[in-house]
Amino acid sequence: MHAFAVSGKGGTGKTVLSALIVRELVKRGVVLAIDADPDSNLPEALGVDTERTIGDIREELLQKKYKLPPEYTKDVWLEGKTYEILSENDGFDLLVMGRPEGPECYCMVNNLLRRIMDMLTANYDYTVIDSEAGLEHISRRTTIGVQDMIVVADGSQRSFDTAVRIKKLTEELKARFDHLYVVLNSNKDRPADTARAEETGLSFLGSIPYDPEIEKACYQGVPLPEHSRAGQAVHQLLEEIL
Amino acid sequence: MAEEFPVEIGVVYEGERIRKQNMQVELGGTKVDYKAELVQCRPMDEIEDGKVIVKGKDLKDMEEGGRYPLVILVEVAGEQVERDLEAVIERRIHDFSNYIEGFMHVNQRYDIWCRVSKSSFRKGFNSFTFLGQALGKLFKAELPIIEKIQITILTEEEDVKPFVENARGIYEARDARARELSDDDVDEFYGCVLCQSFAPTHVCAITPDRISLCGAINWFDGRAAARVDPKGPNFKIEKGEFIDKEKFEYTGINKVVQEKSLGENQRFWLHTMFGFPHTSCGCFEAIAFYIPEVEGIGICHRNYRGETVIGVPFSTLATQTGGGKQLDGFLGIAIEYMRSPKFFITDGGWNRIVWIPKFIKEQVKDAIPEELYDKIATEEITTDVDELKQFLDEQDHPVKERWEAAVLEAEELEVVPVGEAFAGTRLILKNARIHADKVIIRRR
Numbered sequence: 001m002h003a004f005a006v007s008g009k010g011g012t013g014k015t016v017l018s019a020l021i022v023r024e025l026v027k028r029g030v031v032l033a034i035d036a037d038p039d040s041n042l043p044e045a046l047g048v049d050t051e052r053t054i055g056d057i058r059e060e061l062l063q064k065k066y067k068l069p070p071e072y073t074k075d076v077w078l079e080g081k082t083y084e085i086l087s088e089n090d091g092f093d094l095l096v097m098g099r100p101e102g103p104e105c106y107c108m109v110n111n112l113l114r115r116i117m118d119m120l121t122a123n124y125d126y127t128v129i130d131s132e133a134g135l136e137h138i139s140r141r142t143t144i145g146v147q148d149m150i151v152v153a154d155g156s157q158r159s160f161d162t163a164v165r166i167k168k169l170t171e172e173l174k175a176r177f178d179h180l181y182v183v184l185n186s187n188k189d190r191p192a193d194t195a196r197a198e199e200t201g202l203s204f205l206g207s208i209p210y211d212p213e214i215e216k217a218c219y220q221g222v223p224l225p226e227h228s229r230a231g232q233a234v235h236q237l238l239e240e241i242l
Numbered sequence: 243m244a245e246e247f248p249v250e251i252g253v254v255y256e257g258e259r260i261r262k263q264n265m266q267v268e269l270g271g272t273k274v275d276y277k278a279e280l281v282q283c284r285p286m287d288e289i290e291d292g293k294v295i296v297k298g299k300d301l302k303d304m305e306e307g308g309r310y311p312l313v314i315l316v317e318v319a320g321e322q323v324e325r326d327l328e329a330v331i332e333r334r335i336h337d338f339s340n341y342i343e344g345f346m347h348v349n350q351r352y353d354i355w356c357r358v359s360k361s362s363f364r365k366g367f368n369s370f371t372f373l374g375q376a377l378g379k380l381f382k383a384e385l386p387i388i389e390k391i392q393i394t395i396l397t398e399e400e401d402v403k404p405f406v407e408n409a410r411g412i413y414e415a416r417d418a419r420a421r422e423l424s425d426d427d428v429d430e431f432y433g434c435v436l437c438q439s440f441a442p443t444h445v446c447a448i449t450p451d452r453i454s455l456c457g458a459i460n461w462f463d464g465r466a467a468a469r470v471d472p473k474g475p476n477f478k479i480e481k482g483e484f485i486d487k488e489k490f491e492y493t494g495i496n497k498v499v500q501e502k503s504l505g506e507n508q509r510f511w512l513h514t515m516f517g518f519p520h521t522s523c524g525c526f527e528a529i530a531f532y533i534p535e536v537e538g539i540g541i542c543h544r545n546y547r548g549e550t551v552i553g554v555p556f557s558t559l560a561t562q563t564g565g566g567k568q569l570d571g572f573l574g575i576a577i578e579y580m581r582s583p584k585f586f587i588t589d590g591g592w593n594r595i596v597w598i599p600k601f602i603k604e605q606v607k608d609a610i611p612e613e614l615y616d617k618i619a620t621e622e623i624t625t626d627v628d629e630l631k632q633f634l635d636e637q638d639h640p641v642k643e644r645w646e647a648a649v650l651e652a653e654e655l656e657v658v659p660v661g662e663a664f665a666g667t668r669l670i671l672k673n674a675r676i677h678a679d680k681v682i683i684r685r686r
Contacts, residue, residue, distance in 0.1 A: 030261065065458055066578050069413065070420040071329045072350065073466040074458070076336070080349035084272060088262040103544065105525030107436040108458035111475060119257035 002242075003127040005143045005177075008152035009162040010133035013185040016214060017152055018130035019045035019224050020234040026091035028242070029125025035096045037132045043087070043094060047223030050087045053098025057081040058109050078112050082120070093124070121145075134162075138169050147178040148241065151202060152185050155193045163200045181205040183237065205241070208233045248366030249343040251376055256337065260346040260357035267304045269312035269397070271348075271355035276402045278352045278409045279314040281332035284392075286319045291390035294374030298397035301358060302368040312356060313396035313405050314339075316377065320389035329416055331385065333466070338380040339373065351413055352406055370395040420462065423450040424583065425490070425512075431479040432464025433498050437523035437566075438475075444523040444566030445502040447479065447495050447510055451584040455526040457576030489514060489588055507568050514588035515539065515573040524564035526574025528602065530586070531559060535627045536634055537644040538596030539586065543577060551597040551625050577602060581609040593640040597630060614640070 006018045025031045035042035043050045087094040121127050131137045151166050153159035163182050182202040188210055197204045211230040270277030339347040344362020348355040374393035381391050396402050434446040434454055446454045448464045467476035482494025490512035499507050509518045515530055528543040542550045549555050563572040592611050600620040617637040624630050
């Protein structure tokens with residue numbers, strides 16, 4: 001199993017890149033797509049309907065923890081629910097993490113989820129995680145076990161700053177990935193951007209060109225087109241690293 | 243053992259998920275109304291060892307991609323096989339059936355959800371007889387107390403439906419027995435150190451009468467987790483010797499407390515908040531706090547907003563109580579613990595509870611002795627200790643009996659001040675005689 005995580009500053013195009021990566025990987029094997037952004041948009045980008053999230057069932061378990069029959073243990077309940085909410089599609093399954101934690105204690109439920117997720121991901125050739133914006137997925141180590149971390153930058157200085165911060169935090173927390181990449185998204189052919197991406201210290205994987213078809217799909221809130229210039233660029237990037 | 247079987251059987255297949263695209267058939271699951279699995283103990287002469295009965299459509303007769311009802315009935319016999327073990331044996335159906343290549347089993351009881359993969363079907367896994375035989379062999383190999391095993395698979399709704407309806411009654415009777423389970427009925431307890439990442443000396447002792455402080459792990463959850471991963475954060479505690487029957491002290495728990503608290507704590511008294519109480523992590527659902535003015539115990543839950551009867555909010559109490567310290571008179575608990583027959587039994591149980599927020603009072607109403615219900619104050623009655631004392635006096639709360647006897651006889655008294663301003667401070671008063679009409683502490 002090869003796991004990718006896509007992260008970066010908000011608005012740089014993490015979800016679009018994640019969806020394009022899923023579309024590409026489906027041609028190579030069976031994919032598990034995980035939408036780890038609480039503001040979940042990956043299902044829509046992939047053209048998939050999902051009803052419930054891990055956040056929903058986690059809350060449900062905490063709500064009914066005293067109501068389950070004593071011998072109906074919580075590990076079994078949670079495993080069953082996780083499988084139930086997994087959206088099954090041609091070539092890929094999709095799991096939406098959903099709402100963040102509330103004030104209660106999540107030690108037990110997250111411990112159970114870790115084991116379930118480890119078991120689940122082992123069933124796929126590829127896992128693609130669309131991370132939430134910012135750095136929390138690294139500090140909370142939810143992206144542990146990921147081989148390739150891809151940070152998306154859109155050419156803005158702030159998006160490069162975020163990439164640098166992700167690299168720094170990764171080193172501090174020893175949350176090592178095999179590769180820490182930076183990808184330029186919606187690149188408007190400013191050659192200087194490539195140099196700026198390289199200056200971040202992350203390995204520069206390449207650029208995804210600005211694509212009006214993608215922009216249109218995002219604007220309309222419809223699934224990304226099956227074939228696109230951007231998709232072709234993602235194909236090239238993956239050819240390099242797989 | 244796999245040679246006579248069409249597909250492989252082994253632990254490596256555990257966790258194997260059959261995706262819809264690779265699914266030959268689906269059995270049970272949310273889209274099928276009736277499905278169940280059940281283990282029943284039988285007398286030795288009532289079952290035939292190794293027999294597998296398949297009634298209804300067999301796998302090879304099922305439509306590709308179809309969904310069907312399913313019953314897996316496992317009947318076992320053996321000199322040491324008792325009814326109490328039925329649930330434990332039943333749980334293993336999940337493990338063992340998942341050992342079969344191309345068979346997925348999720349959930350339990352009336353919720354089971356299974357799939358058979360196309361690839362295993364093609365290899366020859368086309369009859370439930372094989373499922374029954376594999377289960378029979380695995381059960382006998384892994385649980386030697388089973389001397390005879392007979393397995394029945396039903397797949398027609400007309401058979402499955404009445405079976406499930408009858409099984410529900412069996413599960414309910416089993417649940418009722420499980421709810422009655424007490425510390426005295428078991429040989430082992432369970433420990434939990436999930437919270438050690440922020441309370442490094444804390445360990446939860448989980449017993450049938452004492453749920454974890456977060457309320458999330460009961461004795462059955464502990465047992466399940468310890469079996470899946472014995473070296474993980476939930477582990478078995480041998481009960482050891484029951485050395486103090488009033489304080490509920492067990493040598494087995496003490497040993498684990500010493501080890502897991504890294505020597506910080508030596509012993510736990512299970513059902514008290516004084517002396518050597520259980521420690522508190524940070525995840526507790528509620529905090530019990532001793533109110534010296536009335537010799538009683540107050541309880542406040544995490545979502546309670548406002549001040550408690552001792553003038554501080556939950557957050558302040560939590561700062562004081564949490565972190566894995568052993569504190570006389572402050573203890574994190576699960577709300578469900580208030581339903582335990584051993585709830586603070588050493589300290590007088592419900593007779594000692596004087597103040598709880600209305601929310602908890604409603605929630606655990608059925609557990610509060612009827613004659614006490616109106617005698618316990620809530621925030622609607624008062625959030626002031628003097629008023630509380632007056633209320634308890636008027637209501638003739640049983641805690642009053644302690645007031646006359648309340649002569650301080652302690653040779654050494656430890657006073658731990660509440661509040662962030664005092665965090666980390668510990669006052670020790672030796673041979674103290676204190677009389678104060680009022681102590682006023684002001685915020686700087």
